[in-house]
Amino acid sequence: xALKPNPPTARPPFQPALWVVCCAVLVIAxxxxxxxxxxxxxxxxxxxxxxxxxxxxxNIILVASLNLLNGYLGEFALGHAGFMAVGAYTAxxxxxxxxxxxxxxxxxxxxxxxxxxxxxxxMLLSALVGYVIGRLTFKTVGDYLAIITLGFNMxxxxxxxxxxxxxxxxxxxxxxxxxxxxxxxxxALLTIVVLRNLIQSSFGRVWVSIRENTIAAELMGVNLLxxxxxxxxxxxxxxxxxxxxxxxxxxxxxxxxxxxxxxxEILVMLxxxxxxxxxxxxxxxxxxxxxxxxxxxxxxxxxxxxxxxRMLISPLILIVIMLTRQYGLMGHKEWRWLRPKRVA
Amino acid sequence: MALRIQGLTxxxxxxxxxxxxxxELGERDIQGIIGPNGAGKxxxxxxxxxVYQPDQGQILLEDRDLTGLPPDVIARAGIARTFQxxxxxxxxxxxxxxxxxxxxxxxxxxxxxxxxxGNFKRQEARVRAESLEHLARFGLADRSQEWAGSLPYxxxxxxxxxxxxxxxxxxxxxxxxxxxxxxxxxxxxxxxxRQVHQDFPLAILLIEHQIPVVMELCGHxxxxxxxxxxxxxxxxxxxxxxxxxxxxxxxxxxxx
Amino acid sequence: MDTIIQQxxxxxxxxxxxxxxxxxxxxxxxxxxxxxxxxxxxFMLGGFIGLIIVTHFGGLPFCLVMILAMLLxxxxxxTIERVAYRKLRNAxxxxxxxxxxxxxxxxxxxVRLLIxxxxxxxxxxLPTGSVVWLQQxxxxxxxxxxxxxxxxxxxxxxxxxxxxxxxxxxxxxxxxADNASVVPLMGVNLNxxxxxxxxxxxxxxxxxxxxxxxxYSLDPYMGIDLGWKAFIAAVIGGIGSIEGAVIGAFLxxxxxxxxxxxxxxxxxxxxxxxxxxxxxxxxxxxxxxxPLLKKV
Numbered sequence: 001x002a003l004k005p006n007p008p009t010a011r012p013p014f015q016p017a018l019w020v021v022c023c024a025v026l027v028i029a030x031x032x033x034x035x036x037x038x039x040x041x042x043x044x045x046x047x048x049x050x051x052x053x054x055x056x057x058x059n060i061i062l063v064a065s066l067n068l069l070n071g072y073l074g075e076f077a078l079g080h081a082g083f084m085a086v087g088a089y090t091a092x093x094x095x096x097x098x099x100x101x102x103x104x105x106x107x108x109x110x111x112x113x114x115x116x117x118x119x120x121x122x123m124l125l126s127a128l129v130g131y132v133i134g135r136l137t138f139k140t141v142g143d144y145l146a147i148i149t150l151g152f153n154m155x156x157x158x159x160x161x162x163x164x165x166x167x168x169x170x171x172x173x174x175x176x177x178x179x180x181x182x183x184x185x186x187x188a189l190l191t192i193v194v195l196r197n198l199i200q201s202s203f204g205r206v207w208v209s210i211r212e213n214t215i216a217a218e219l220m221g222v223n224l225l226x227x228x229x230x231x232x233x234x235x236x237x238x239x240x241x242x243x244x245x246x247x248x249x250x251x252x253x254x255x256x257x258x259x260x261x262x263x264x265e266i267l268v269m270l271x272x273x274x275x276x277x278x279x280x281x282x283x284x285x286x287x288x289x290x291x292x293x294x295x296x297x298x299x300x301x302x303x304x305x306x307x308x309x310r311m312l313i314s315p316l317i318l319i320v321i322m323l324t325r326q327y328g329l330m331g332h333k334e335w336r337w338l339r340p341k342r343v344a
Numbered sequence: 345m346a347l348r349i350q351g352l353t354x355x356x357x358x359x360x361x362x363x364x365x366x367x368e369l370g371e372r373d374i375q376g377i378i379g380p381n382g383a384g385k386x387x388x389x390x391x392x393x394x395v396y397q398p399d400q401g402q403i404l405l406e407d408r409d410l411t412g413l414p415p416d417v418i419a420r421a422g423i424a425r426t427f428q429x430x431x432x433x434x435x436x437x438x439x440x441x442x443x444x445x446x447x448x449x450x451x452x453x454x455x456x457x458x459x460x461x462g463n464f465k466r467q468e469a470r471v472r473a474e475s476l477e478h479l480a481r482f483g484l485a486d487r488s489q490e491w492a493g494s495l496p497y498x499x500x501x502x503x504x505x506x507x508x509x510x511x512x513x514x515x516x517x518x519x520x521x522x523x524x525x526x527x528x529x530x531x532x533x534x535x536x537x538r539q540v541h542q543d544f545p546l547a548i549l550l551i552e553h554q555i556p557v558v559m560e561l562c563g564h565x566x567x568x569x570x571x572x573x574x575x576x577x578x579x580x581x582x583x584x585x586x587x588x589x590x591x592x593x594x595x596x597x598x599x600x
Numbered sequence: 601m602d603t604i605i606q607q608x609x610x611x612x613x614x615x616x617x618x619x620x621x622x623x624x625x626x627x628x629x630x631x632x633x634x635x636x637x638x639x640x641x642x643f644m645l646g647g648f649i650g651l652i653i654v655t656h657f658g659g660l661p662f663c664l665v666m667i668l669a670m671l672l673x674x675x676x677x678x679t680i681e682r683v684a685y686r687k688l689r690n691a692x693x694x695x696x697x698x699x700x701x702x703x704x705x706x707x708x709x710x711v712r713l714l715i716x717x718x719x720x721x722x723x724x725x726l727p728t729g730s731v732v733w734l735q736q737x738x739x740x741x742x743x744x745x746x747x748x749x750x751x752x753x754x755x756x757x758x759x760x761x762x763x764x765x766x767x768x769x770x771x772x773x774x775x776x777a778d779n780a781s782v783v784p785l786m787g788v789n790l791n792x793x794x795x796x797x798x799x800x801x802x803x804x805x806x807x808x809x810x811x812x813x814x815x816y817s818l819d820p821y822m823g824i825d826l827g828w829k830a831f832i833a834a835v836i837g838g839i840g841s842i843e844g845a846v847i848g849a850f851l852x853x854x855x856x857x858x859x860x861x862x863x864x865x866x867x868x869x870x871x872x873x874x875x876x877x878x879x880x881x882x883x884x885x886x887x888x889x890x891p892l893l894k895k896v
Contacts (some may be wrong), residue, residue, distance in 0.1 A: 076694045136881060143635055144880050146697065147835070151873045151880075154828070158870040194458050201457035201464070202471065205436070205444040212433035219393055220445055221419035221511055230454070260824070264701050271698060311709040318702035319684055322695050332435070 130236020640827010
């Protein structure tokens with residue numbers, strides 16, 4: 001195996017605490033949004049940059065949660081965009097219903113209240129859908145699991161297309177814009193912290209043991225169906241969170257934007273970053289999103305007639321990574337602030 | 345009686361891999377199962393541990409009926425095993441290989457793990473301390489932070505036995521523990537199994553290809569051939585049984 | 601009576617196209633245990649190659665157009681295997697599946713960029729007149745192209761059956777499917793056999809693409825939808841089995857035609873995928889497949 005994880009005995013000379021890193025990110029994120037809102041120095045605090053950063057935040061949630069399944073648990077799930085759809089539509093319905101209530105509350109508190117309710121609802125419902133699907137699918141493994149999860153992704157999209165109260169195939173319009181860069185940053189940081197805590201707990205040990213040797217894990221007393229489904233439900237909840245943020249940031253969603261092309265995009269970022277590494281998930285998302293945006297700007301500035309050729313880049317990256325560096329940029333490695341704390 | 349098995353039968357299609365298998369394993373017994381390749385030895389373990397469902401028969405662990413239960417339930421009930429081809433969690437540390445065994449027993453809550461509650465941290469510290477202590481008994485404490493897959497073969501075997509014992513079993517099944525070992529490693533293994541038998545309150549059932557190991561350790565041996573028990577008794581009597589010699593000789597001819 | 605026969609023929613035509621695609625999935629899976637997610641897009645590419653040949657060499661007879669398109673698509677299929685899959689044959693199983701997904705999206709976007717996102721049709725090259733005999737004896741109006749599509753597809757499947765069961769190369773293919781690790785020991789060139797499998801699968805898919813472009817229409821993203829349907833058909837039949845893929849394809853087409861005729865066309869995909877999931881959960885070996893055994 002070409003894989004070389006961080007040697008477990010290596011003692012980092014300096015290991016910043018997770019909460020310090022999180023605070024540092026927030027210290028940068030909050031003024032960025034506020035200054036951009038105030039129109040201060042638009043060359044730096046530019047709404048377009050914030051838009052790109054917002055997308056990066058949402059994608060980190062999606063990719064890191066899928067890494068829980070594909071990287072740590074070692075089961076190949078292909079339906080992540082389906083759970084994102086469930087979350088997006090739940091949040092969209094809740095947000096439009098709650099619109100009158102939010103205007104009755106003071107501005108910041110009202111916004112936070114709406115976000116907590118809509119995102120909480122999105123996570124709950126996607127977790128529920130995830131739980132039911134997981135219950136059915138984890139009787140199978142390998143190729144079968146991949147196909148069935150993808151099948152459920154298609155069915156979710158098809159079901160939404162057939163629901164008139166969700167706008168059917170035309171999509172759901174008029175969702176209030178409740179999220180901004182701060183909200184997305186907080187959610188992304190929460191996702192990373194929660195996933196890290198889980199992975200470095202006894203739950204994480206059991207998930208990884210299933211990946212390493214399923215039969216041995218089962219014969220050590222692990223209830224496979226329940227343990228795998230727990231991971232699946234958690235991943236679905238976070239996909240729902242990303243969907244809820246997405247709906248309230250784009251303000252318009254269609255079923256087609258959650259089909260298997262979206263799932264593949266998530267996979268590209270996941271594999272670019274690397275399996276079983278939260279650092280990799282963050283890095284993969286940033287590298288991919290920035291690359292695509294830079295290409296978009298360069299091409300439209302210098303060769304507008306080639307702008308569309310950008311579409312070939314993402315599948316090509318995926319193929320080249322798989323052929324040359326199967327474990328991605330950071331496979332099985334973590335940045336210091338995400339590693340387990342040393343115990344003396 | 346630790347483990348009582350009656351009339352255990354397993355068929356694959358038309359082939360009967362195990363036929364009317366009986367076993368009475370006392371509280372502190374060490375018994376052996378021997379037989380030529382393809383005799384149904386590993387199948388026996390797979391049926392006892394629930395990997396395969398038996399077609400007939402009954403499995404009782406300390407009078408609890410385990411027949412037809414799923415493998416994880418059987419494992420938690422008190423049957424632990426090792427594998428013919430070592431099955432460690434290779435990309436996990438030696439310590440985590442042991443620590444994961446505590447998961448089923450310690451009631452961790454998801455809530456506690458996510459928010460790192462005081463209670464959760466105390467439990468984790470306890471798991472860690474107990475795992476290290478357990479490793480120390482097997483002389484693996486100083487390896488605790490290495491990848492399980494990077495250990496030398498003999499230590500991997502030892503770690504696998506240690507891991508099985510971390511589930512606190514009543515019955516330990518060892519599937520060809522001496523496979524691939526040289527004579528000095530085999531001697532060490534025999535000492536280890538004796539030690540385990542002394543230190544832990546359990547009964548041991550082992551499958552072995554190397555007759556000396558069985559002679560040395562077991563008070564009672566069963567010989568399987570084509571899924572049938574062809575001999576049964578003390579090791580010295582069994583190896584001189586003409587049926588057993590014929591079964592092994594038959595194998596040699598096939599091998600040549 | 602009239603509508604029933606019409607519907608039956610519609611189902612047979614759709615089923616023939618599904619079968620031509622499903623065979624490629626099944627053969628490749630049988631040989632290297634890969635779900636070739638790019639196969640649906642090879643089908644799409646085959647259709648477009650046919651369209652390009654027809655538009656640029658208008659004078660060519662239909663059978664030459666088909667043979668040319670099938671050859672070119674076979675070449676593409678073999679190249680994809682050589683460049684994107686071969687290196688990963690002994691890597692983790694999922695690496696190849698992901699690469700195949702990437703190849704599929706690459707092909708979709710490439711065709712879209714080169715030819716455009718519009719829906720197109722291959723200009724009628726098969727006779728479209730009515731089958732007079734059927735009209736006179738059964739009173740059913742059926743066009744010749746539909747009958748020909750079904751007949752040529754069945755003929756291609758018969759040729760495949762002969763290749764697999766009666767030729768040396770077919771014997772080698774079956775041997776690889778049975779146990780790939782011992783085949784090189786017997787002096788068979790494994791790479792060659794895998795290439796041949798990809799070539800045959802891609803050529804059949806190209807024939808399906810041309811038929812589909814003639815009977816319905818072509819667009820760069822059609823490979824996703826039809827590829828999945830054909831894959832479901834292969835699973836219904838028991839993936840890895842050639843006869844199974846054909847049976848599954850006609851069954852699925854029948855179910856779809858009935859759904860559209862008596863329920864709603866919106867439910868078509870939902871029912872197909874629902875069927876897939878139910879089948880995989882309760883009958884994973886399909887009609888002709890072998891049951892899987894847990895090995896310890």
